[in-house]
Amino acid sequence: xxxxxxxxxxxxxxxxxxxxxxxxxxxxxxxxxxxxxxxxxxxxxxxxxxxxxxxxxxxxxxxxxxxxxxxxxxxxxxxxxxxxxxxxxxxxxxxxxxxxxxxxxxxxxxxxxxxxxxxxxxxxxxxxxxxxxxxxxxxxxxxxxxxxxxxxxxxxxxxxxxxxxxxxxxxxxxxxxxxxxxxxxxxxxxxxxxxxxxxxxxxxxxxxxxxxxxxxxxxxxxxxxxxxxxxxxxxxxxxxxxxxxxxxxxxxxxxxxxxxxxxxxx
Amino acid sequence: xxxxxxxxxxxxxxxxxxxxxxxxxxxxxxxxxxxxxxxxxxxxxxxxxxxxxxxxxxxxxxxxxxxxxxxxxxxxxxxxxxxxxxxxxxxxxxxxxxxxxxxxxxxxxxxxxxxxxxxxxxxxxxxxxxxxxxxxxxxxxxxxxxxxxxxxxxxxxxxxxxxxxxxxxxxxxxxxxxxxxxxxxxxxxxxxxxxxxxxxxxxxxxxxxxxxxxxxxxxxxxxxxxxxxxxxxxxxxxxxxxxxxxxxxxxxxxxxxxxxxxxxxxxxxxxxxxxxxxxxxxxxxxxxxxxxxxxxxxxxxxxxxxxxxxxxxxxxxxxxxxxxxxxxxxxxxxxxxxxxxxxxxxxxxxxxxxxxxxxxxxxxxxxxxxxxxxxxxxxxxxxxxxxxxxx
Numbered sequence: 001x002x003x004x005x006x007x008x009x010x011x012x013x014x015x016x017x018x019x020x021x022x023x024x025x026x027x028x029x030x031x032x033x034x035x036x037x038x039x040x041x042x043x044x045x046x047x048x049x050x051x052x053x054x055x056x057x058x059x060x061x062x063x064x065x066x067x068x069x070x071x072x073x074x075x076x077x078x079x080x081x082x083x084x085x086x087x088x089x090x091x092x093x094x095x096x097x098x099x100x101x102x103x104x105x106x107x108x109x110x111x112x113x114x115x116x117x118x119x120x121x122x123x124x125x126x127x128x129x130x131x132x133x134x135x136x137x138x139x140x141x142x143x144x145x146x147x148x149x150x151x152x153x154x155x156x157x158x159x160x161x162x163x164x165x166x167x168x169x170x171x172x173x174x175x176x177x178x179x180x181x182x183x184x185x186x187x188x189x190x191x192x193x194x195x196x197x198x199x200x201x202x203x204x205x206x207x208x209x210x211x212x213x214x215x216x217x218x219x220x221x222x223x224x225x226x227x228x229x230x231x232x233x234x235x236x237x238x239x240x241x242x243x244x245x246x247x248x249x250x251x252x253x254x255x256x257x258x259x260x261x262x263x264x265x266x
Numbered sequence: 267x268x269x270x271x272x273x274x275x276x277x278x279x280x281x282x283x284x285x286x287x288x289x290x291x292x293x294x295x296x297x298x299x300x301x302x303x304x305x306x307x308x309x310x311x312x313x314x315x316x317x318x319x320x321x322x323x324x325x326x327x328x329x330x331x332x333x334x335x336x337x338x339x340x341x342x343x344x345x346x347x348x349x350x351x352x353x354x355x356x357x358x359x360x361x362x363x364x365x366x367x368x369x370x371x372x373x374x375x376x377x378x379x380x381x382x383x384x385x386x387x388x389x390x391x392x393x394x395x396x397x398x399x400x401x402x403x404x405x406x407x408x409x410x411x412x413x414x415x416x417x418x419x420x421x422x423x424x425x426x427x428x429x430x431x432x433x434x435x436x437x438x439x440x441x442x443x444x445x446x447x448x449x450x451x452x453x454x455x456x457x458x459x460x461x462x463x464x465x466x467x468x469x470x471x472x473x474x475x476x477x478x479x480x481x482x483x484x485x486x487x488x489x490x491x492x493x494x495x496x497x498x499x500x501x502x503x504x505x506x507x508x509x510x511x512x513x514x515x516x517x518x519x520x521x522x523x524x525x526x527x528x529x530x531x532x533x534x535x536x537x538x539x540x541x542x543x544x545x546x547x548x549x550x551x552x553x554x555x556x557x558x559x560x561x562x563x564x565x566x567x568x569x570x571x572x573x574x575x576x577x578x579x580x581x582x583x584x585x586x587x588x589x590x591x592x593x594x595x596x597x598x599x600x601x602x603x604x605x606x607x608x609x610x611x612x613x614x615x616x617x618x619x620x621x622x623x624x625x626x627x628x629x630x631x632x633x634x635x636x637x638x639x640x641x642x643x644x645x646x647x648x649x650x651x652x653x654x655x656x657x
Contacts, residue, residue, distance in 0.1 A: 036560055037560070066590070067593060068553065068556050069549075070493055072493050074553075077498055215501070215502045215504070222450050222452065
């Protein structure tokens with residue numbers, strides 16, 4: 001894959017310089033940019049390990065207090081999401097997913113490896129928007145799908161799969177923003193699963209994965225011109241490569257049909 | 267910054283992404299009929315061409331409406347609501363025409379009506395009225411999507427060209443942004459609508475439906491002190507309310523005490539009053555709405571927000587949204603209740619845009635549908651190139 005230019009996400013001029021997280025030991029420069037719910041700062045490696053000479057770039061993600069929310073709710077949600085994010089990332093790394101390395105964590109901030117600024121969305125948009133899709137787009141989408149498969153096989157549900165929540169590097173596709181993730185029941189294996197279903201237990205695992213894919217599908221359709229083709233590539237790869245692929249993709253059909261019902265009502 | 271909806275003529279100069287109409291020098295007057303839920307409204311709207319002293323504008327000449335109010339503890343059912351609409355529509359049309367000083371209705375340019383989404387019976391009642399008038403007066407019909415009508419009225423009234431729209435009402439909860447001739451749905455509820463959740467909660471605590479359950483919750487919430495922990499359900503760009511409703515209904519049943527007990531200070535750990543629940547429910551639900559709106563803004567790089575739909579009248583929601591928007595350096599167009607609540611003029615507004623770009627609905631296609639998604643409408647009156655969603 002060829003190198004693409006790095007778009008700079010400058011903070012909007014009116015962005016207030018918020019106070020640094022109180023309980024973090026770091027001195028921070030002005031934020032790099034504001035995401036949907038957090039401020040991202042770049043952090044020199046030396047602030048973490050002064051004695052080490054090598055310095056991979058780091059970022060600090062701060063879920064700053066949202067003034068519009070009741071402080072109690074805000075505190076609860078922020079804590080919950082930071083915790084969920086770290087938990088999921090550690091779990092995914094254990095399962096072999098190439099997500100950022102975590103270096104330090106506080107109640108509302110995480111220090112992690114800086115994996116660049118080019119999201120899969122930026123990358124796909126930088127390619128020619130042709131039909132059929134250019135081979136570089138397909139390679140990228142396959143790699144994205146395999147990343148999702150690994151996340152799922154780690155029993156983790158991302159909860160917010162979009163092409164902007166994956167970073168693109170020439171060597172790998174890196175998932176980010178696990179704040180809305182949850183951990184699901186482990187894969188039970190055929191016999192145990194059938195037994196469970198016979199006893200009336202419902203297996204939310206497959207359903208959750210299908211919903212995860214559905215979220216991705218919808219976000220792709222609303223952001224990418226040739227979204228339909230992209231979704232096809234992803235779903236086919238998922239079906240083929242994931243151990244639970246057949247069942248998840250079948251469930252995805254049900255989830256879609258359910259979604260369509262929402263056309264109802266004024 | 268809050269801009270309030272204007273009632274006088276609204277200039278179209280700020281609507282930069284609107285394509286010039288086919289006949290910019292022709293005055294156009296249309297009648298709008300809305301009745302997709304428990305309100306029936308008829309409005310007369312006029313397009314005034316530019317004069318040497320003023321630019322072209324749209325003016326609401328009249329906009330009367332009636333609301334079907336069900337007794338406390340009950341919601342409005344399709345059949346009774348349709349009867350209500352059928353009983354009032356003729357009087358409303360007469361009032362609207364008289365207030366607007368339309369002497370000869372045969373000179374109207376179009377009859378616009380809600381084609382959906384909404385409740386079948388009420389929609390059908392209004393469509394029948396619209397068809398009858400069309401045949402009686404020899405005036406063409408224009409069918410309008412209810413959700414798009416809310417947005418268009420908000421755009422015109424607030425002079426906001428390309429905002430992220432949060433549409434919150436009894437039947438809908440959607441975050442929308444325009445891209446390439448469609449209002450694209452960025453996030454929405456995956457089960458019940460916000461207004462439905464609030465209405466059903468109001469029923470659970472037996473609040474009056476007059477003037478609206480949501481208004482009464484808002485007033486009672488001002489007395490709430492204790493924040494009760496409720497689920498907070500944001501799933502990516504989407505939200506879910508049904509679990510919250512179940513949870514809060516459970517609290518009403520098991521942990522809610524009357525005001526008297528609370529005043530005597532006999533409140534036990536975990537107990538709360540109806541006011542506390544109103545307060546907690548509002549804080550939780552609205553925080554979720556503001557959050558998904560912020561996500562949509564972040565994703566499409568947009569800075570202005572427009573809240574439309576009945577729940578948009580809630581001052582607390584407006585306040586929270588304003589705080590979020592100003593933190594991002596943007597602006598919020600707060601809506602006036604005349605355009606937030608379902609009414610005829612907004613149908614006329616979206617209808618007149620379509621009419622002025624050559625759209626007519628033939629009689630045999632003037633059917634209604636309960637299901638009609640916002641992103642199914644081809645927005646012919648706006649430039650295809652304006653694309654906020656894709657960037």
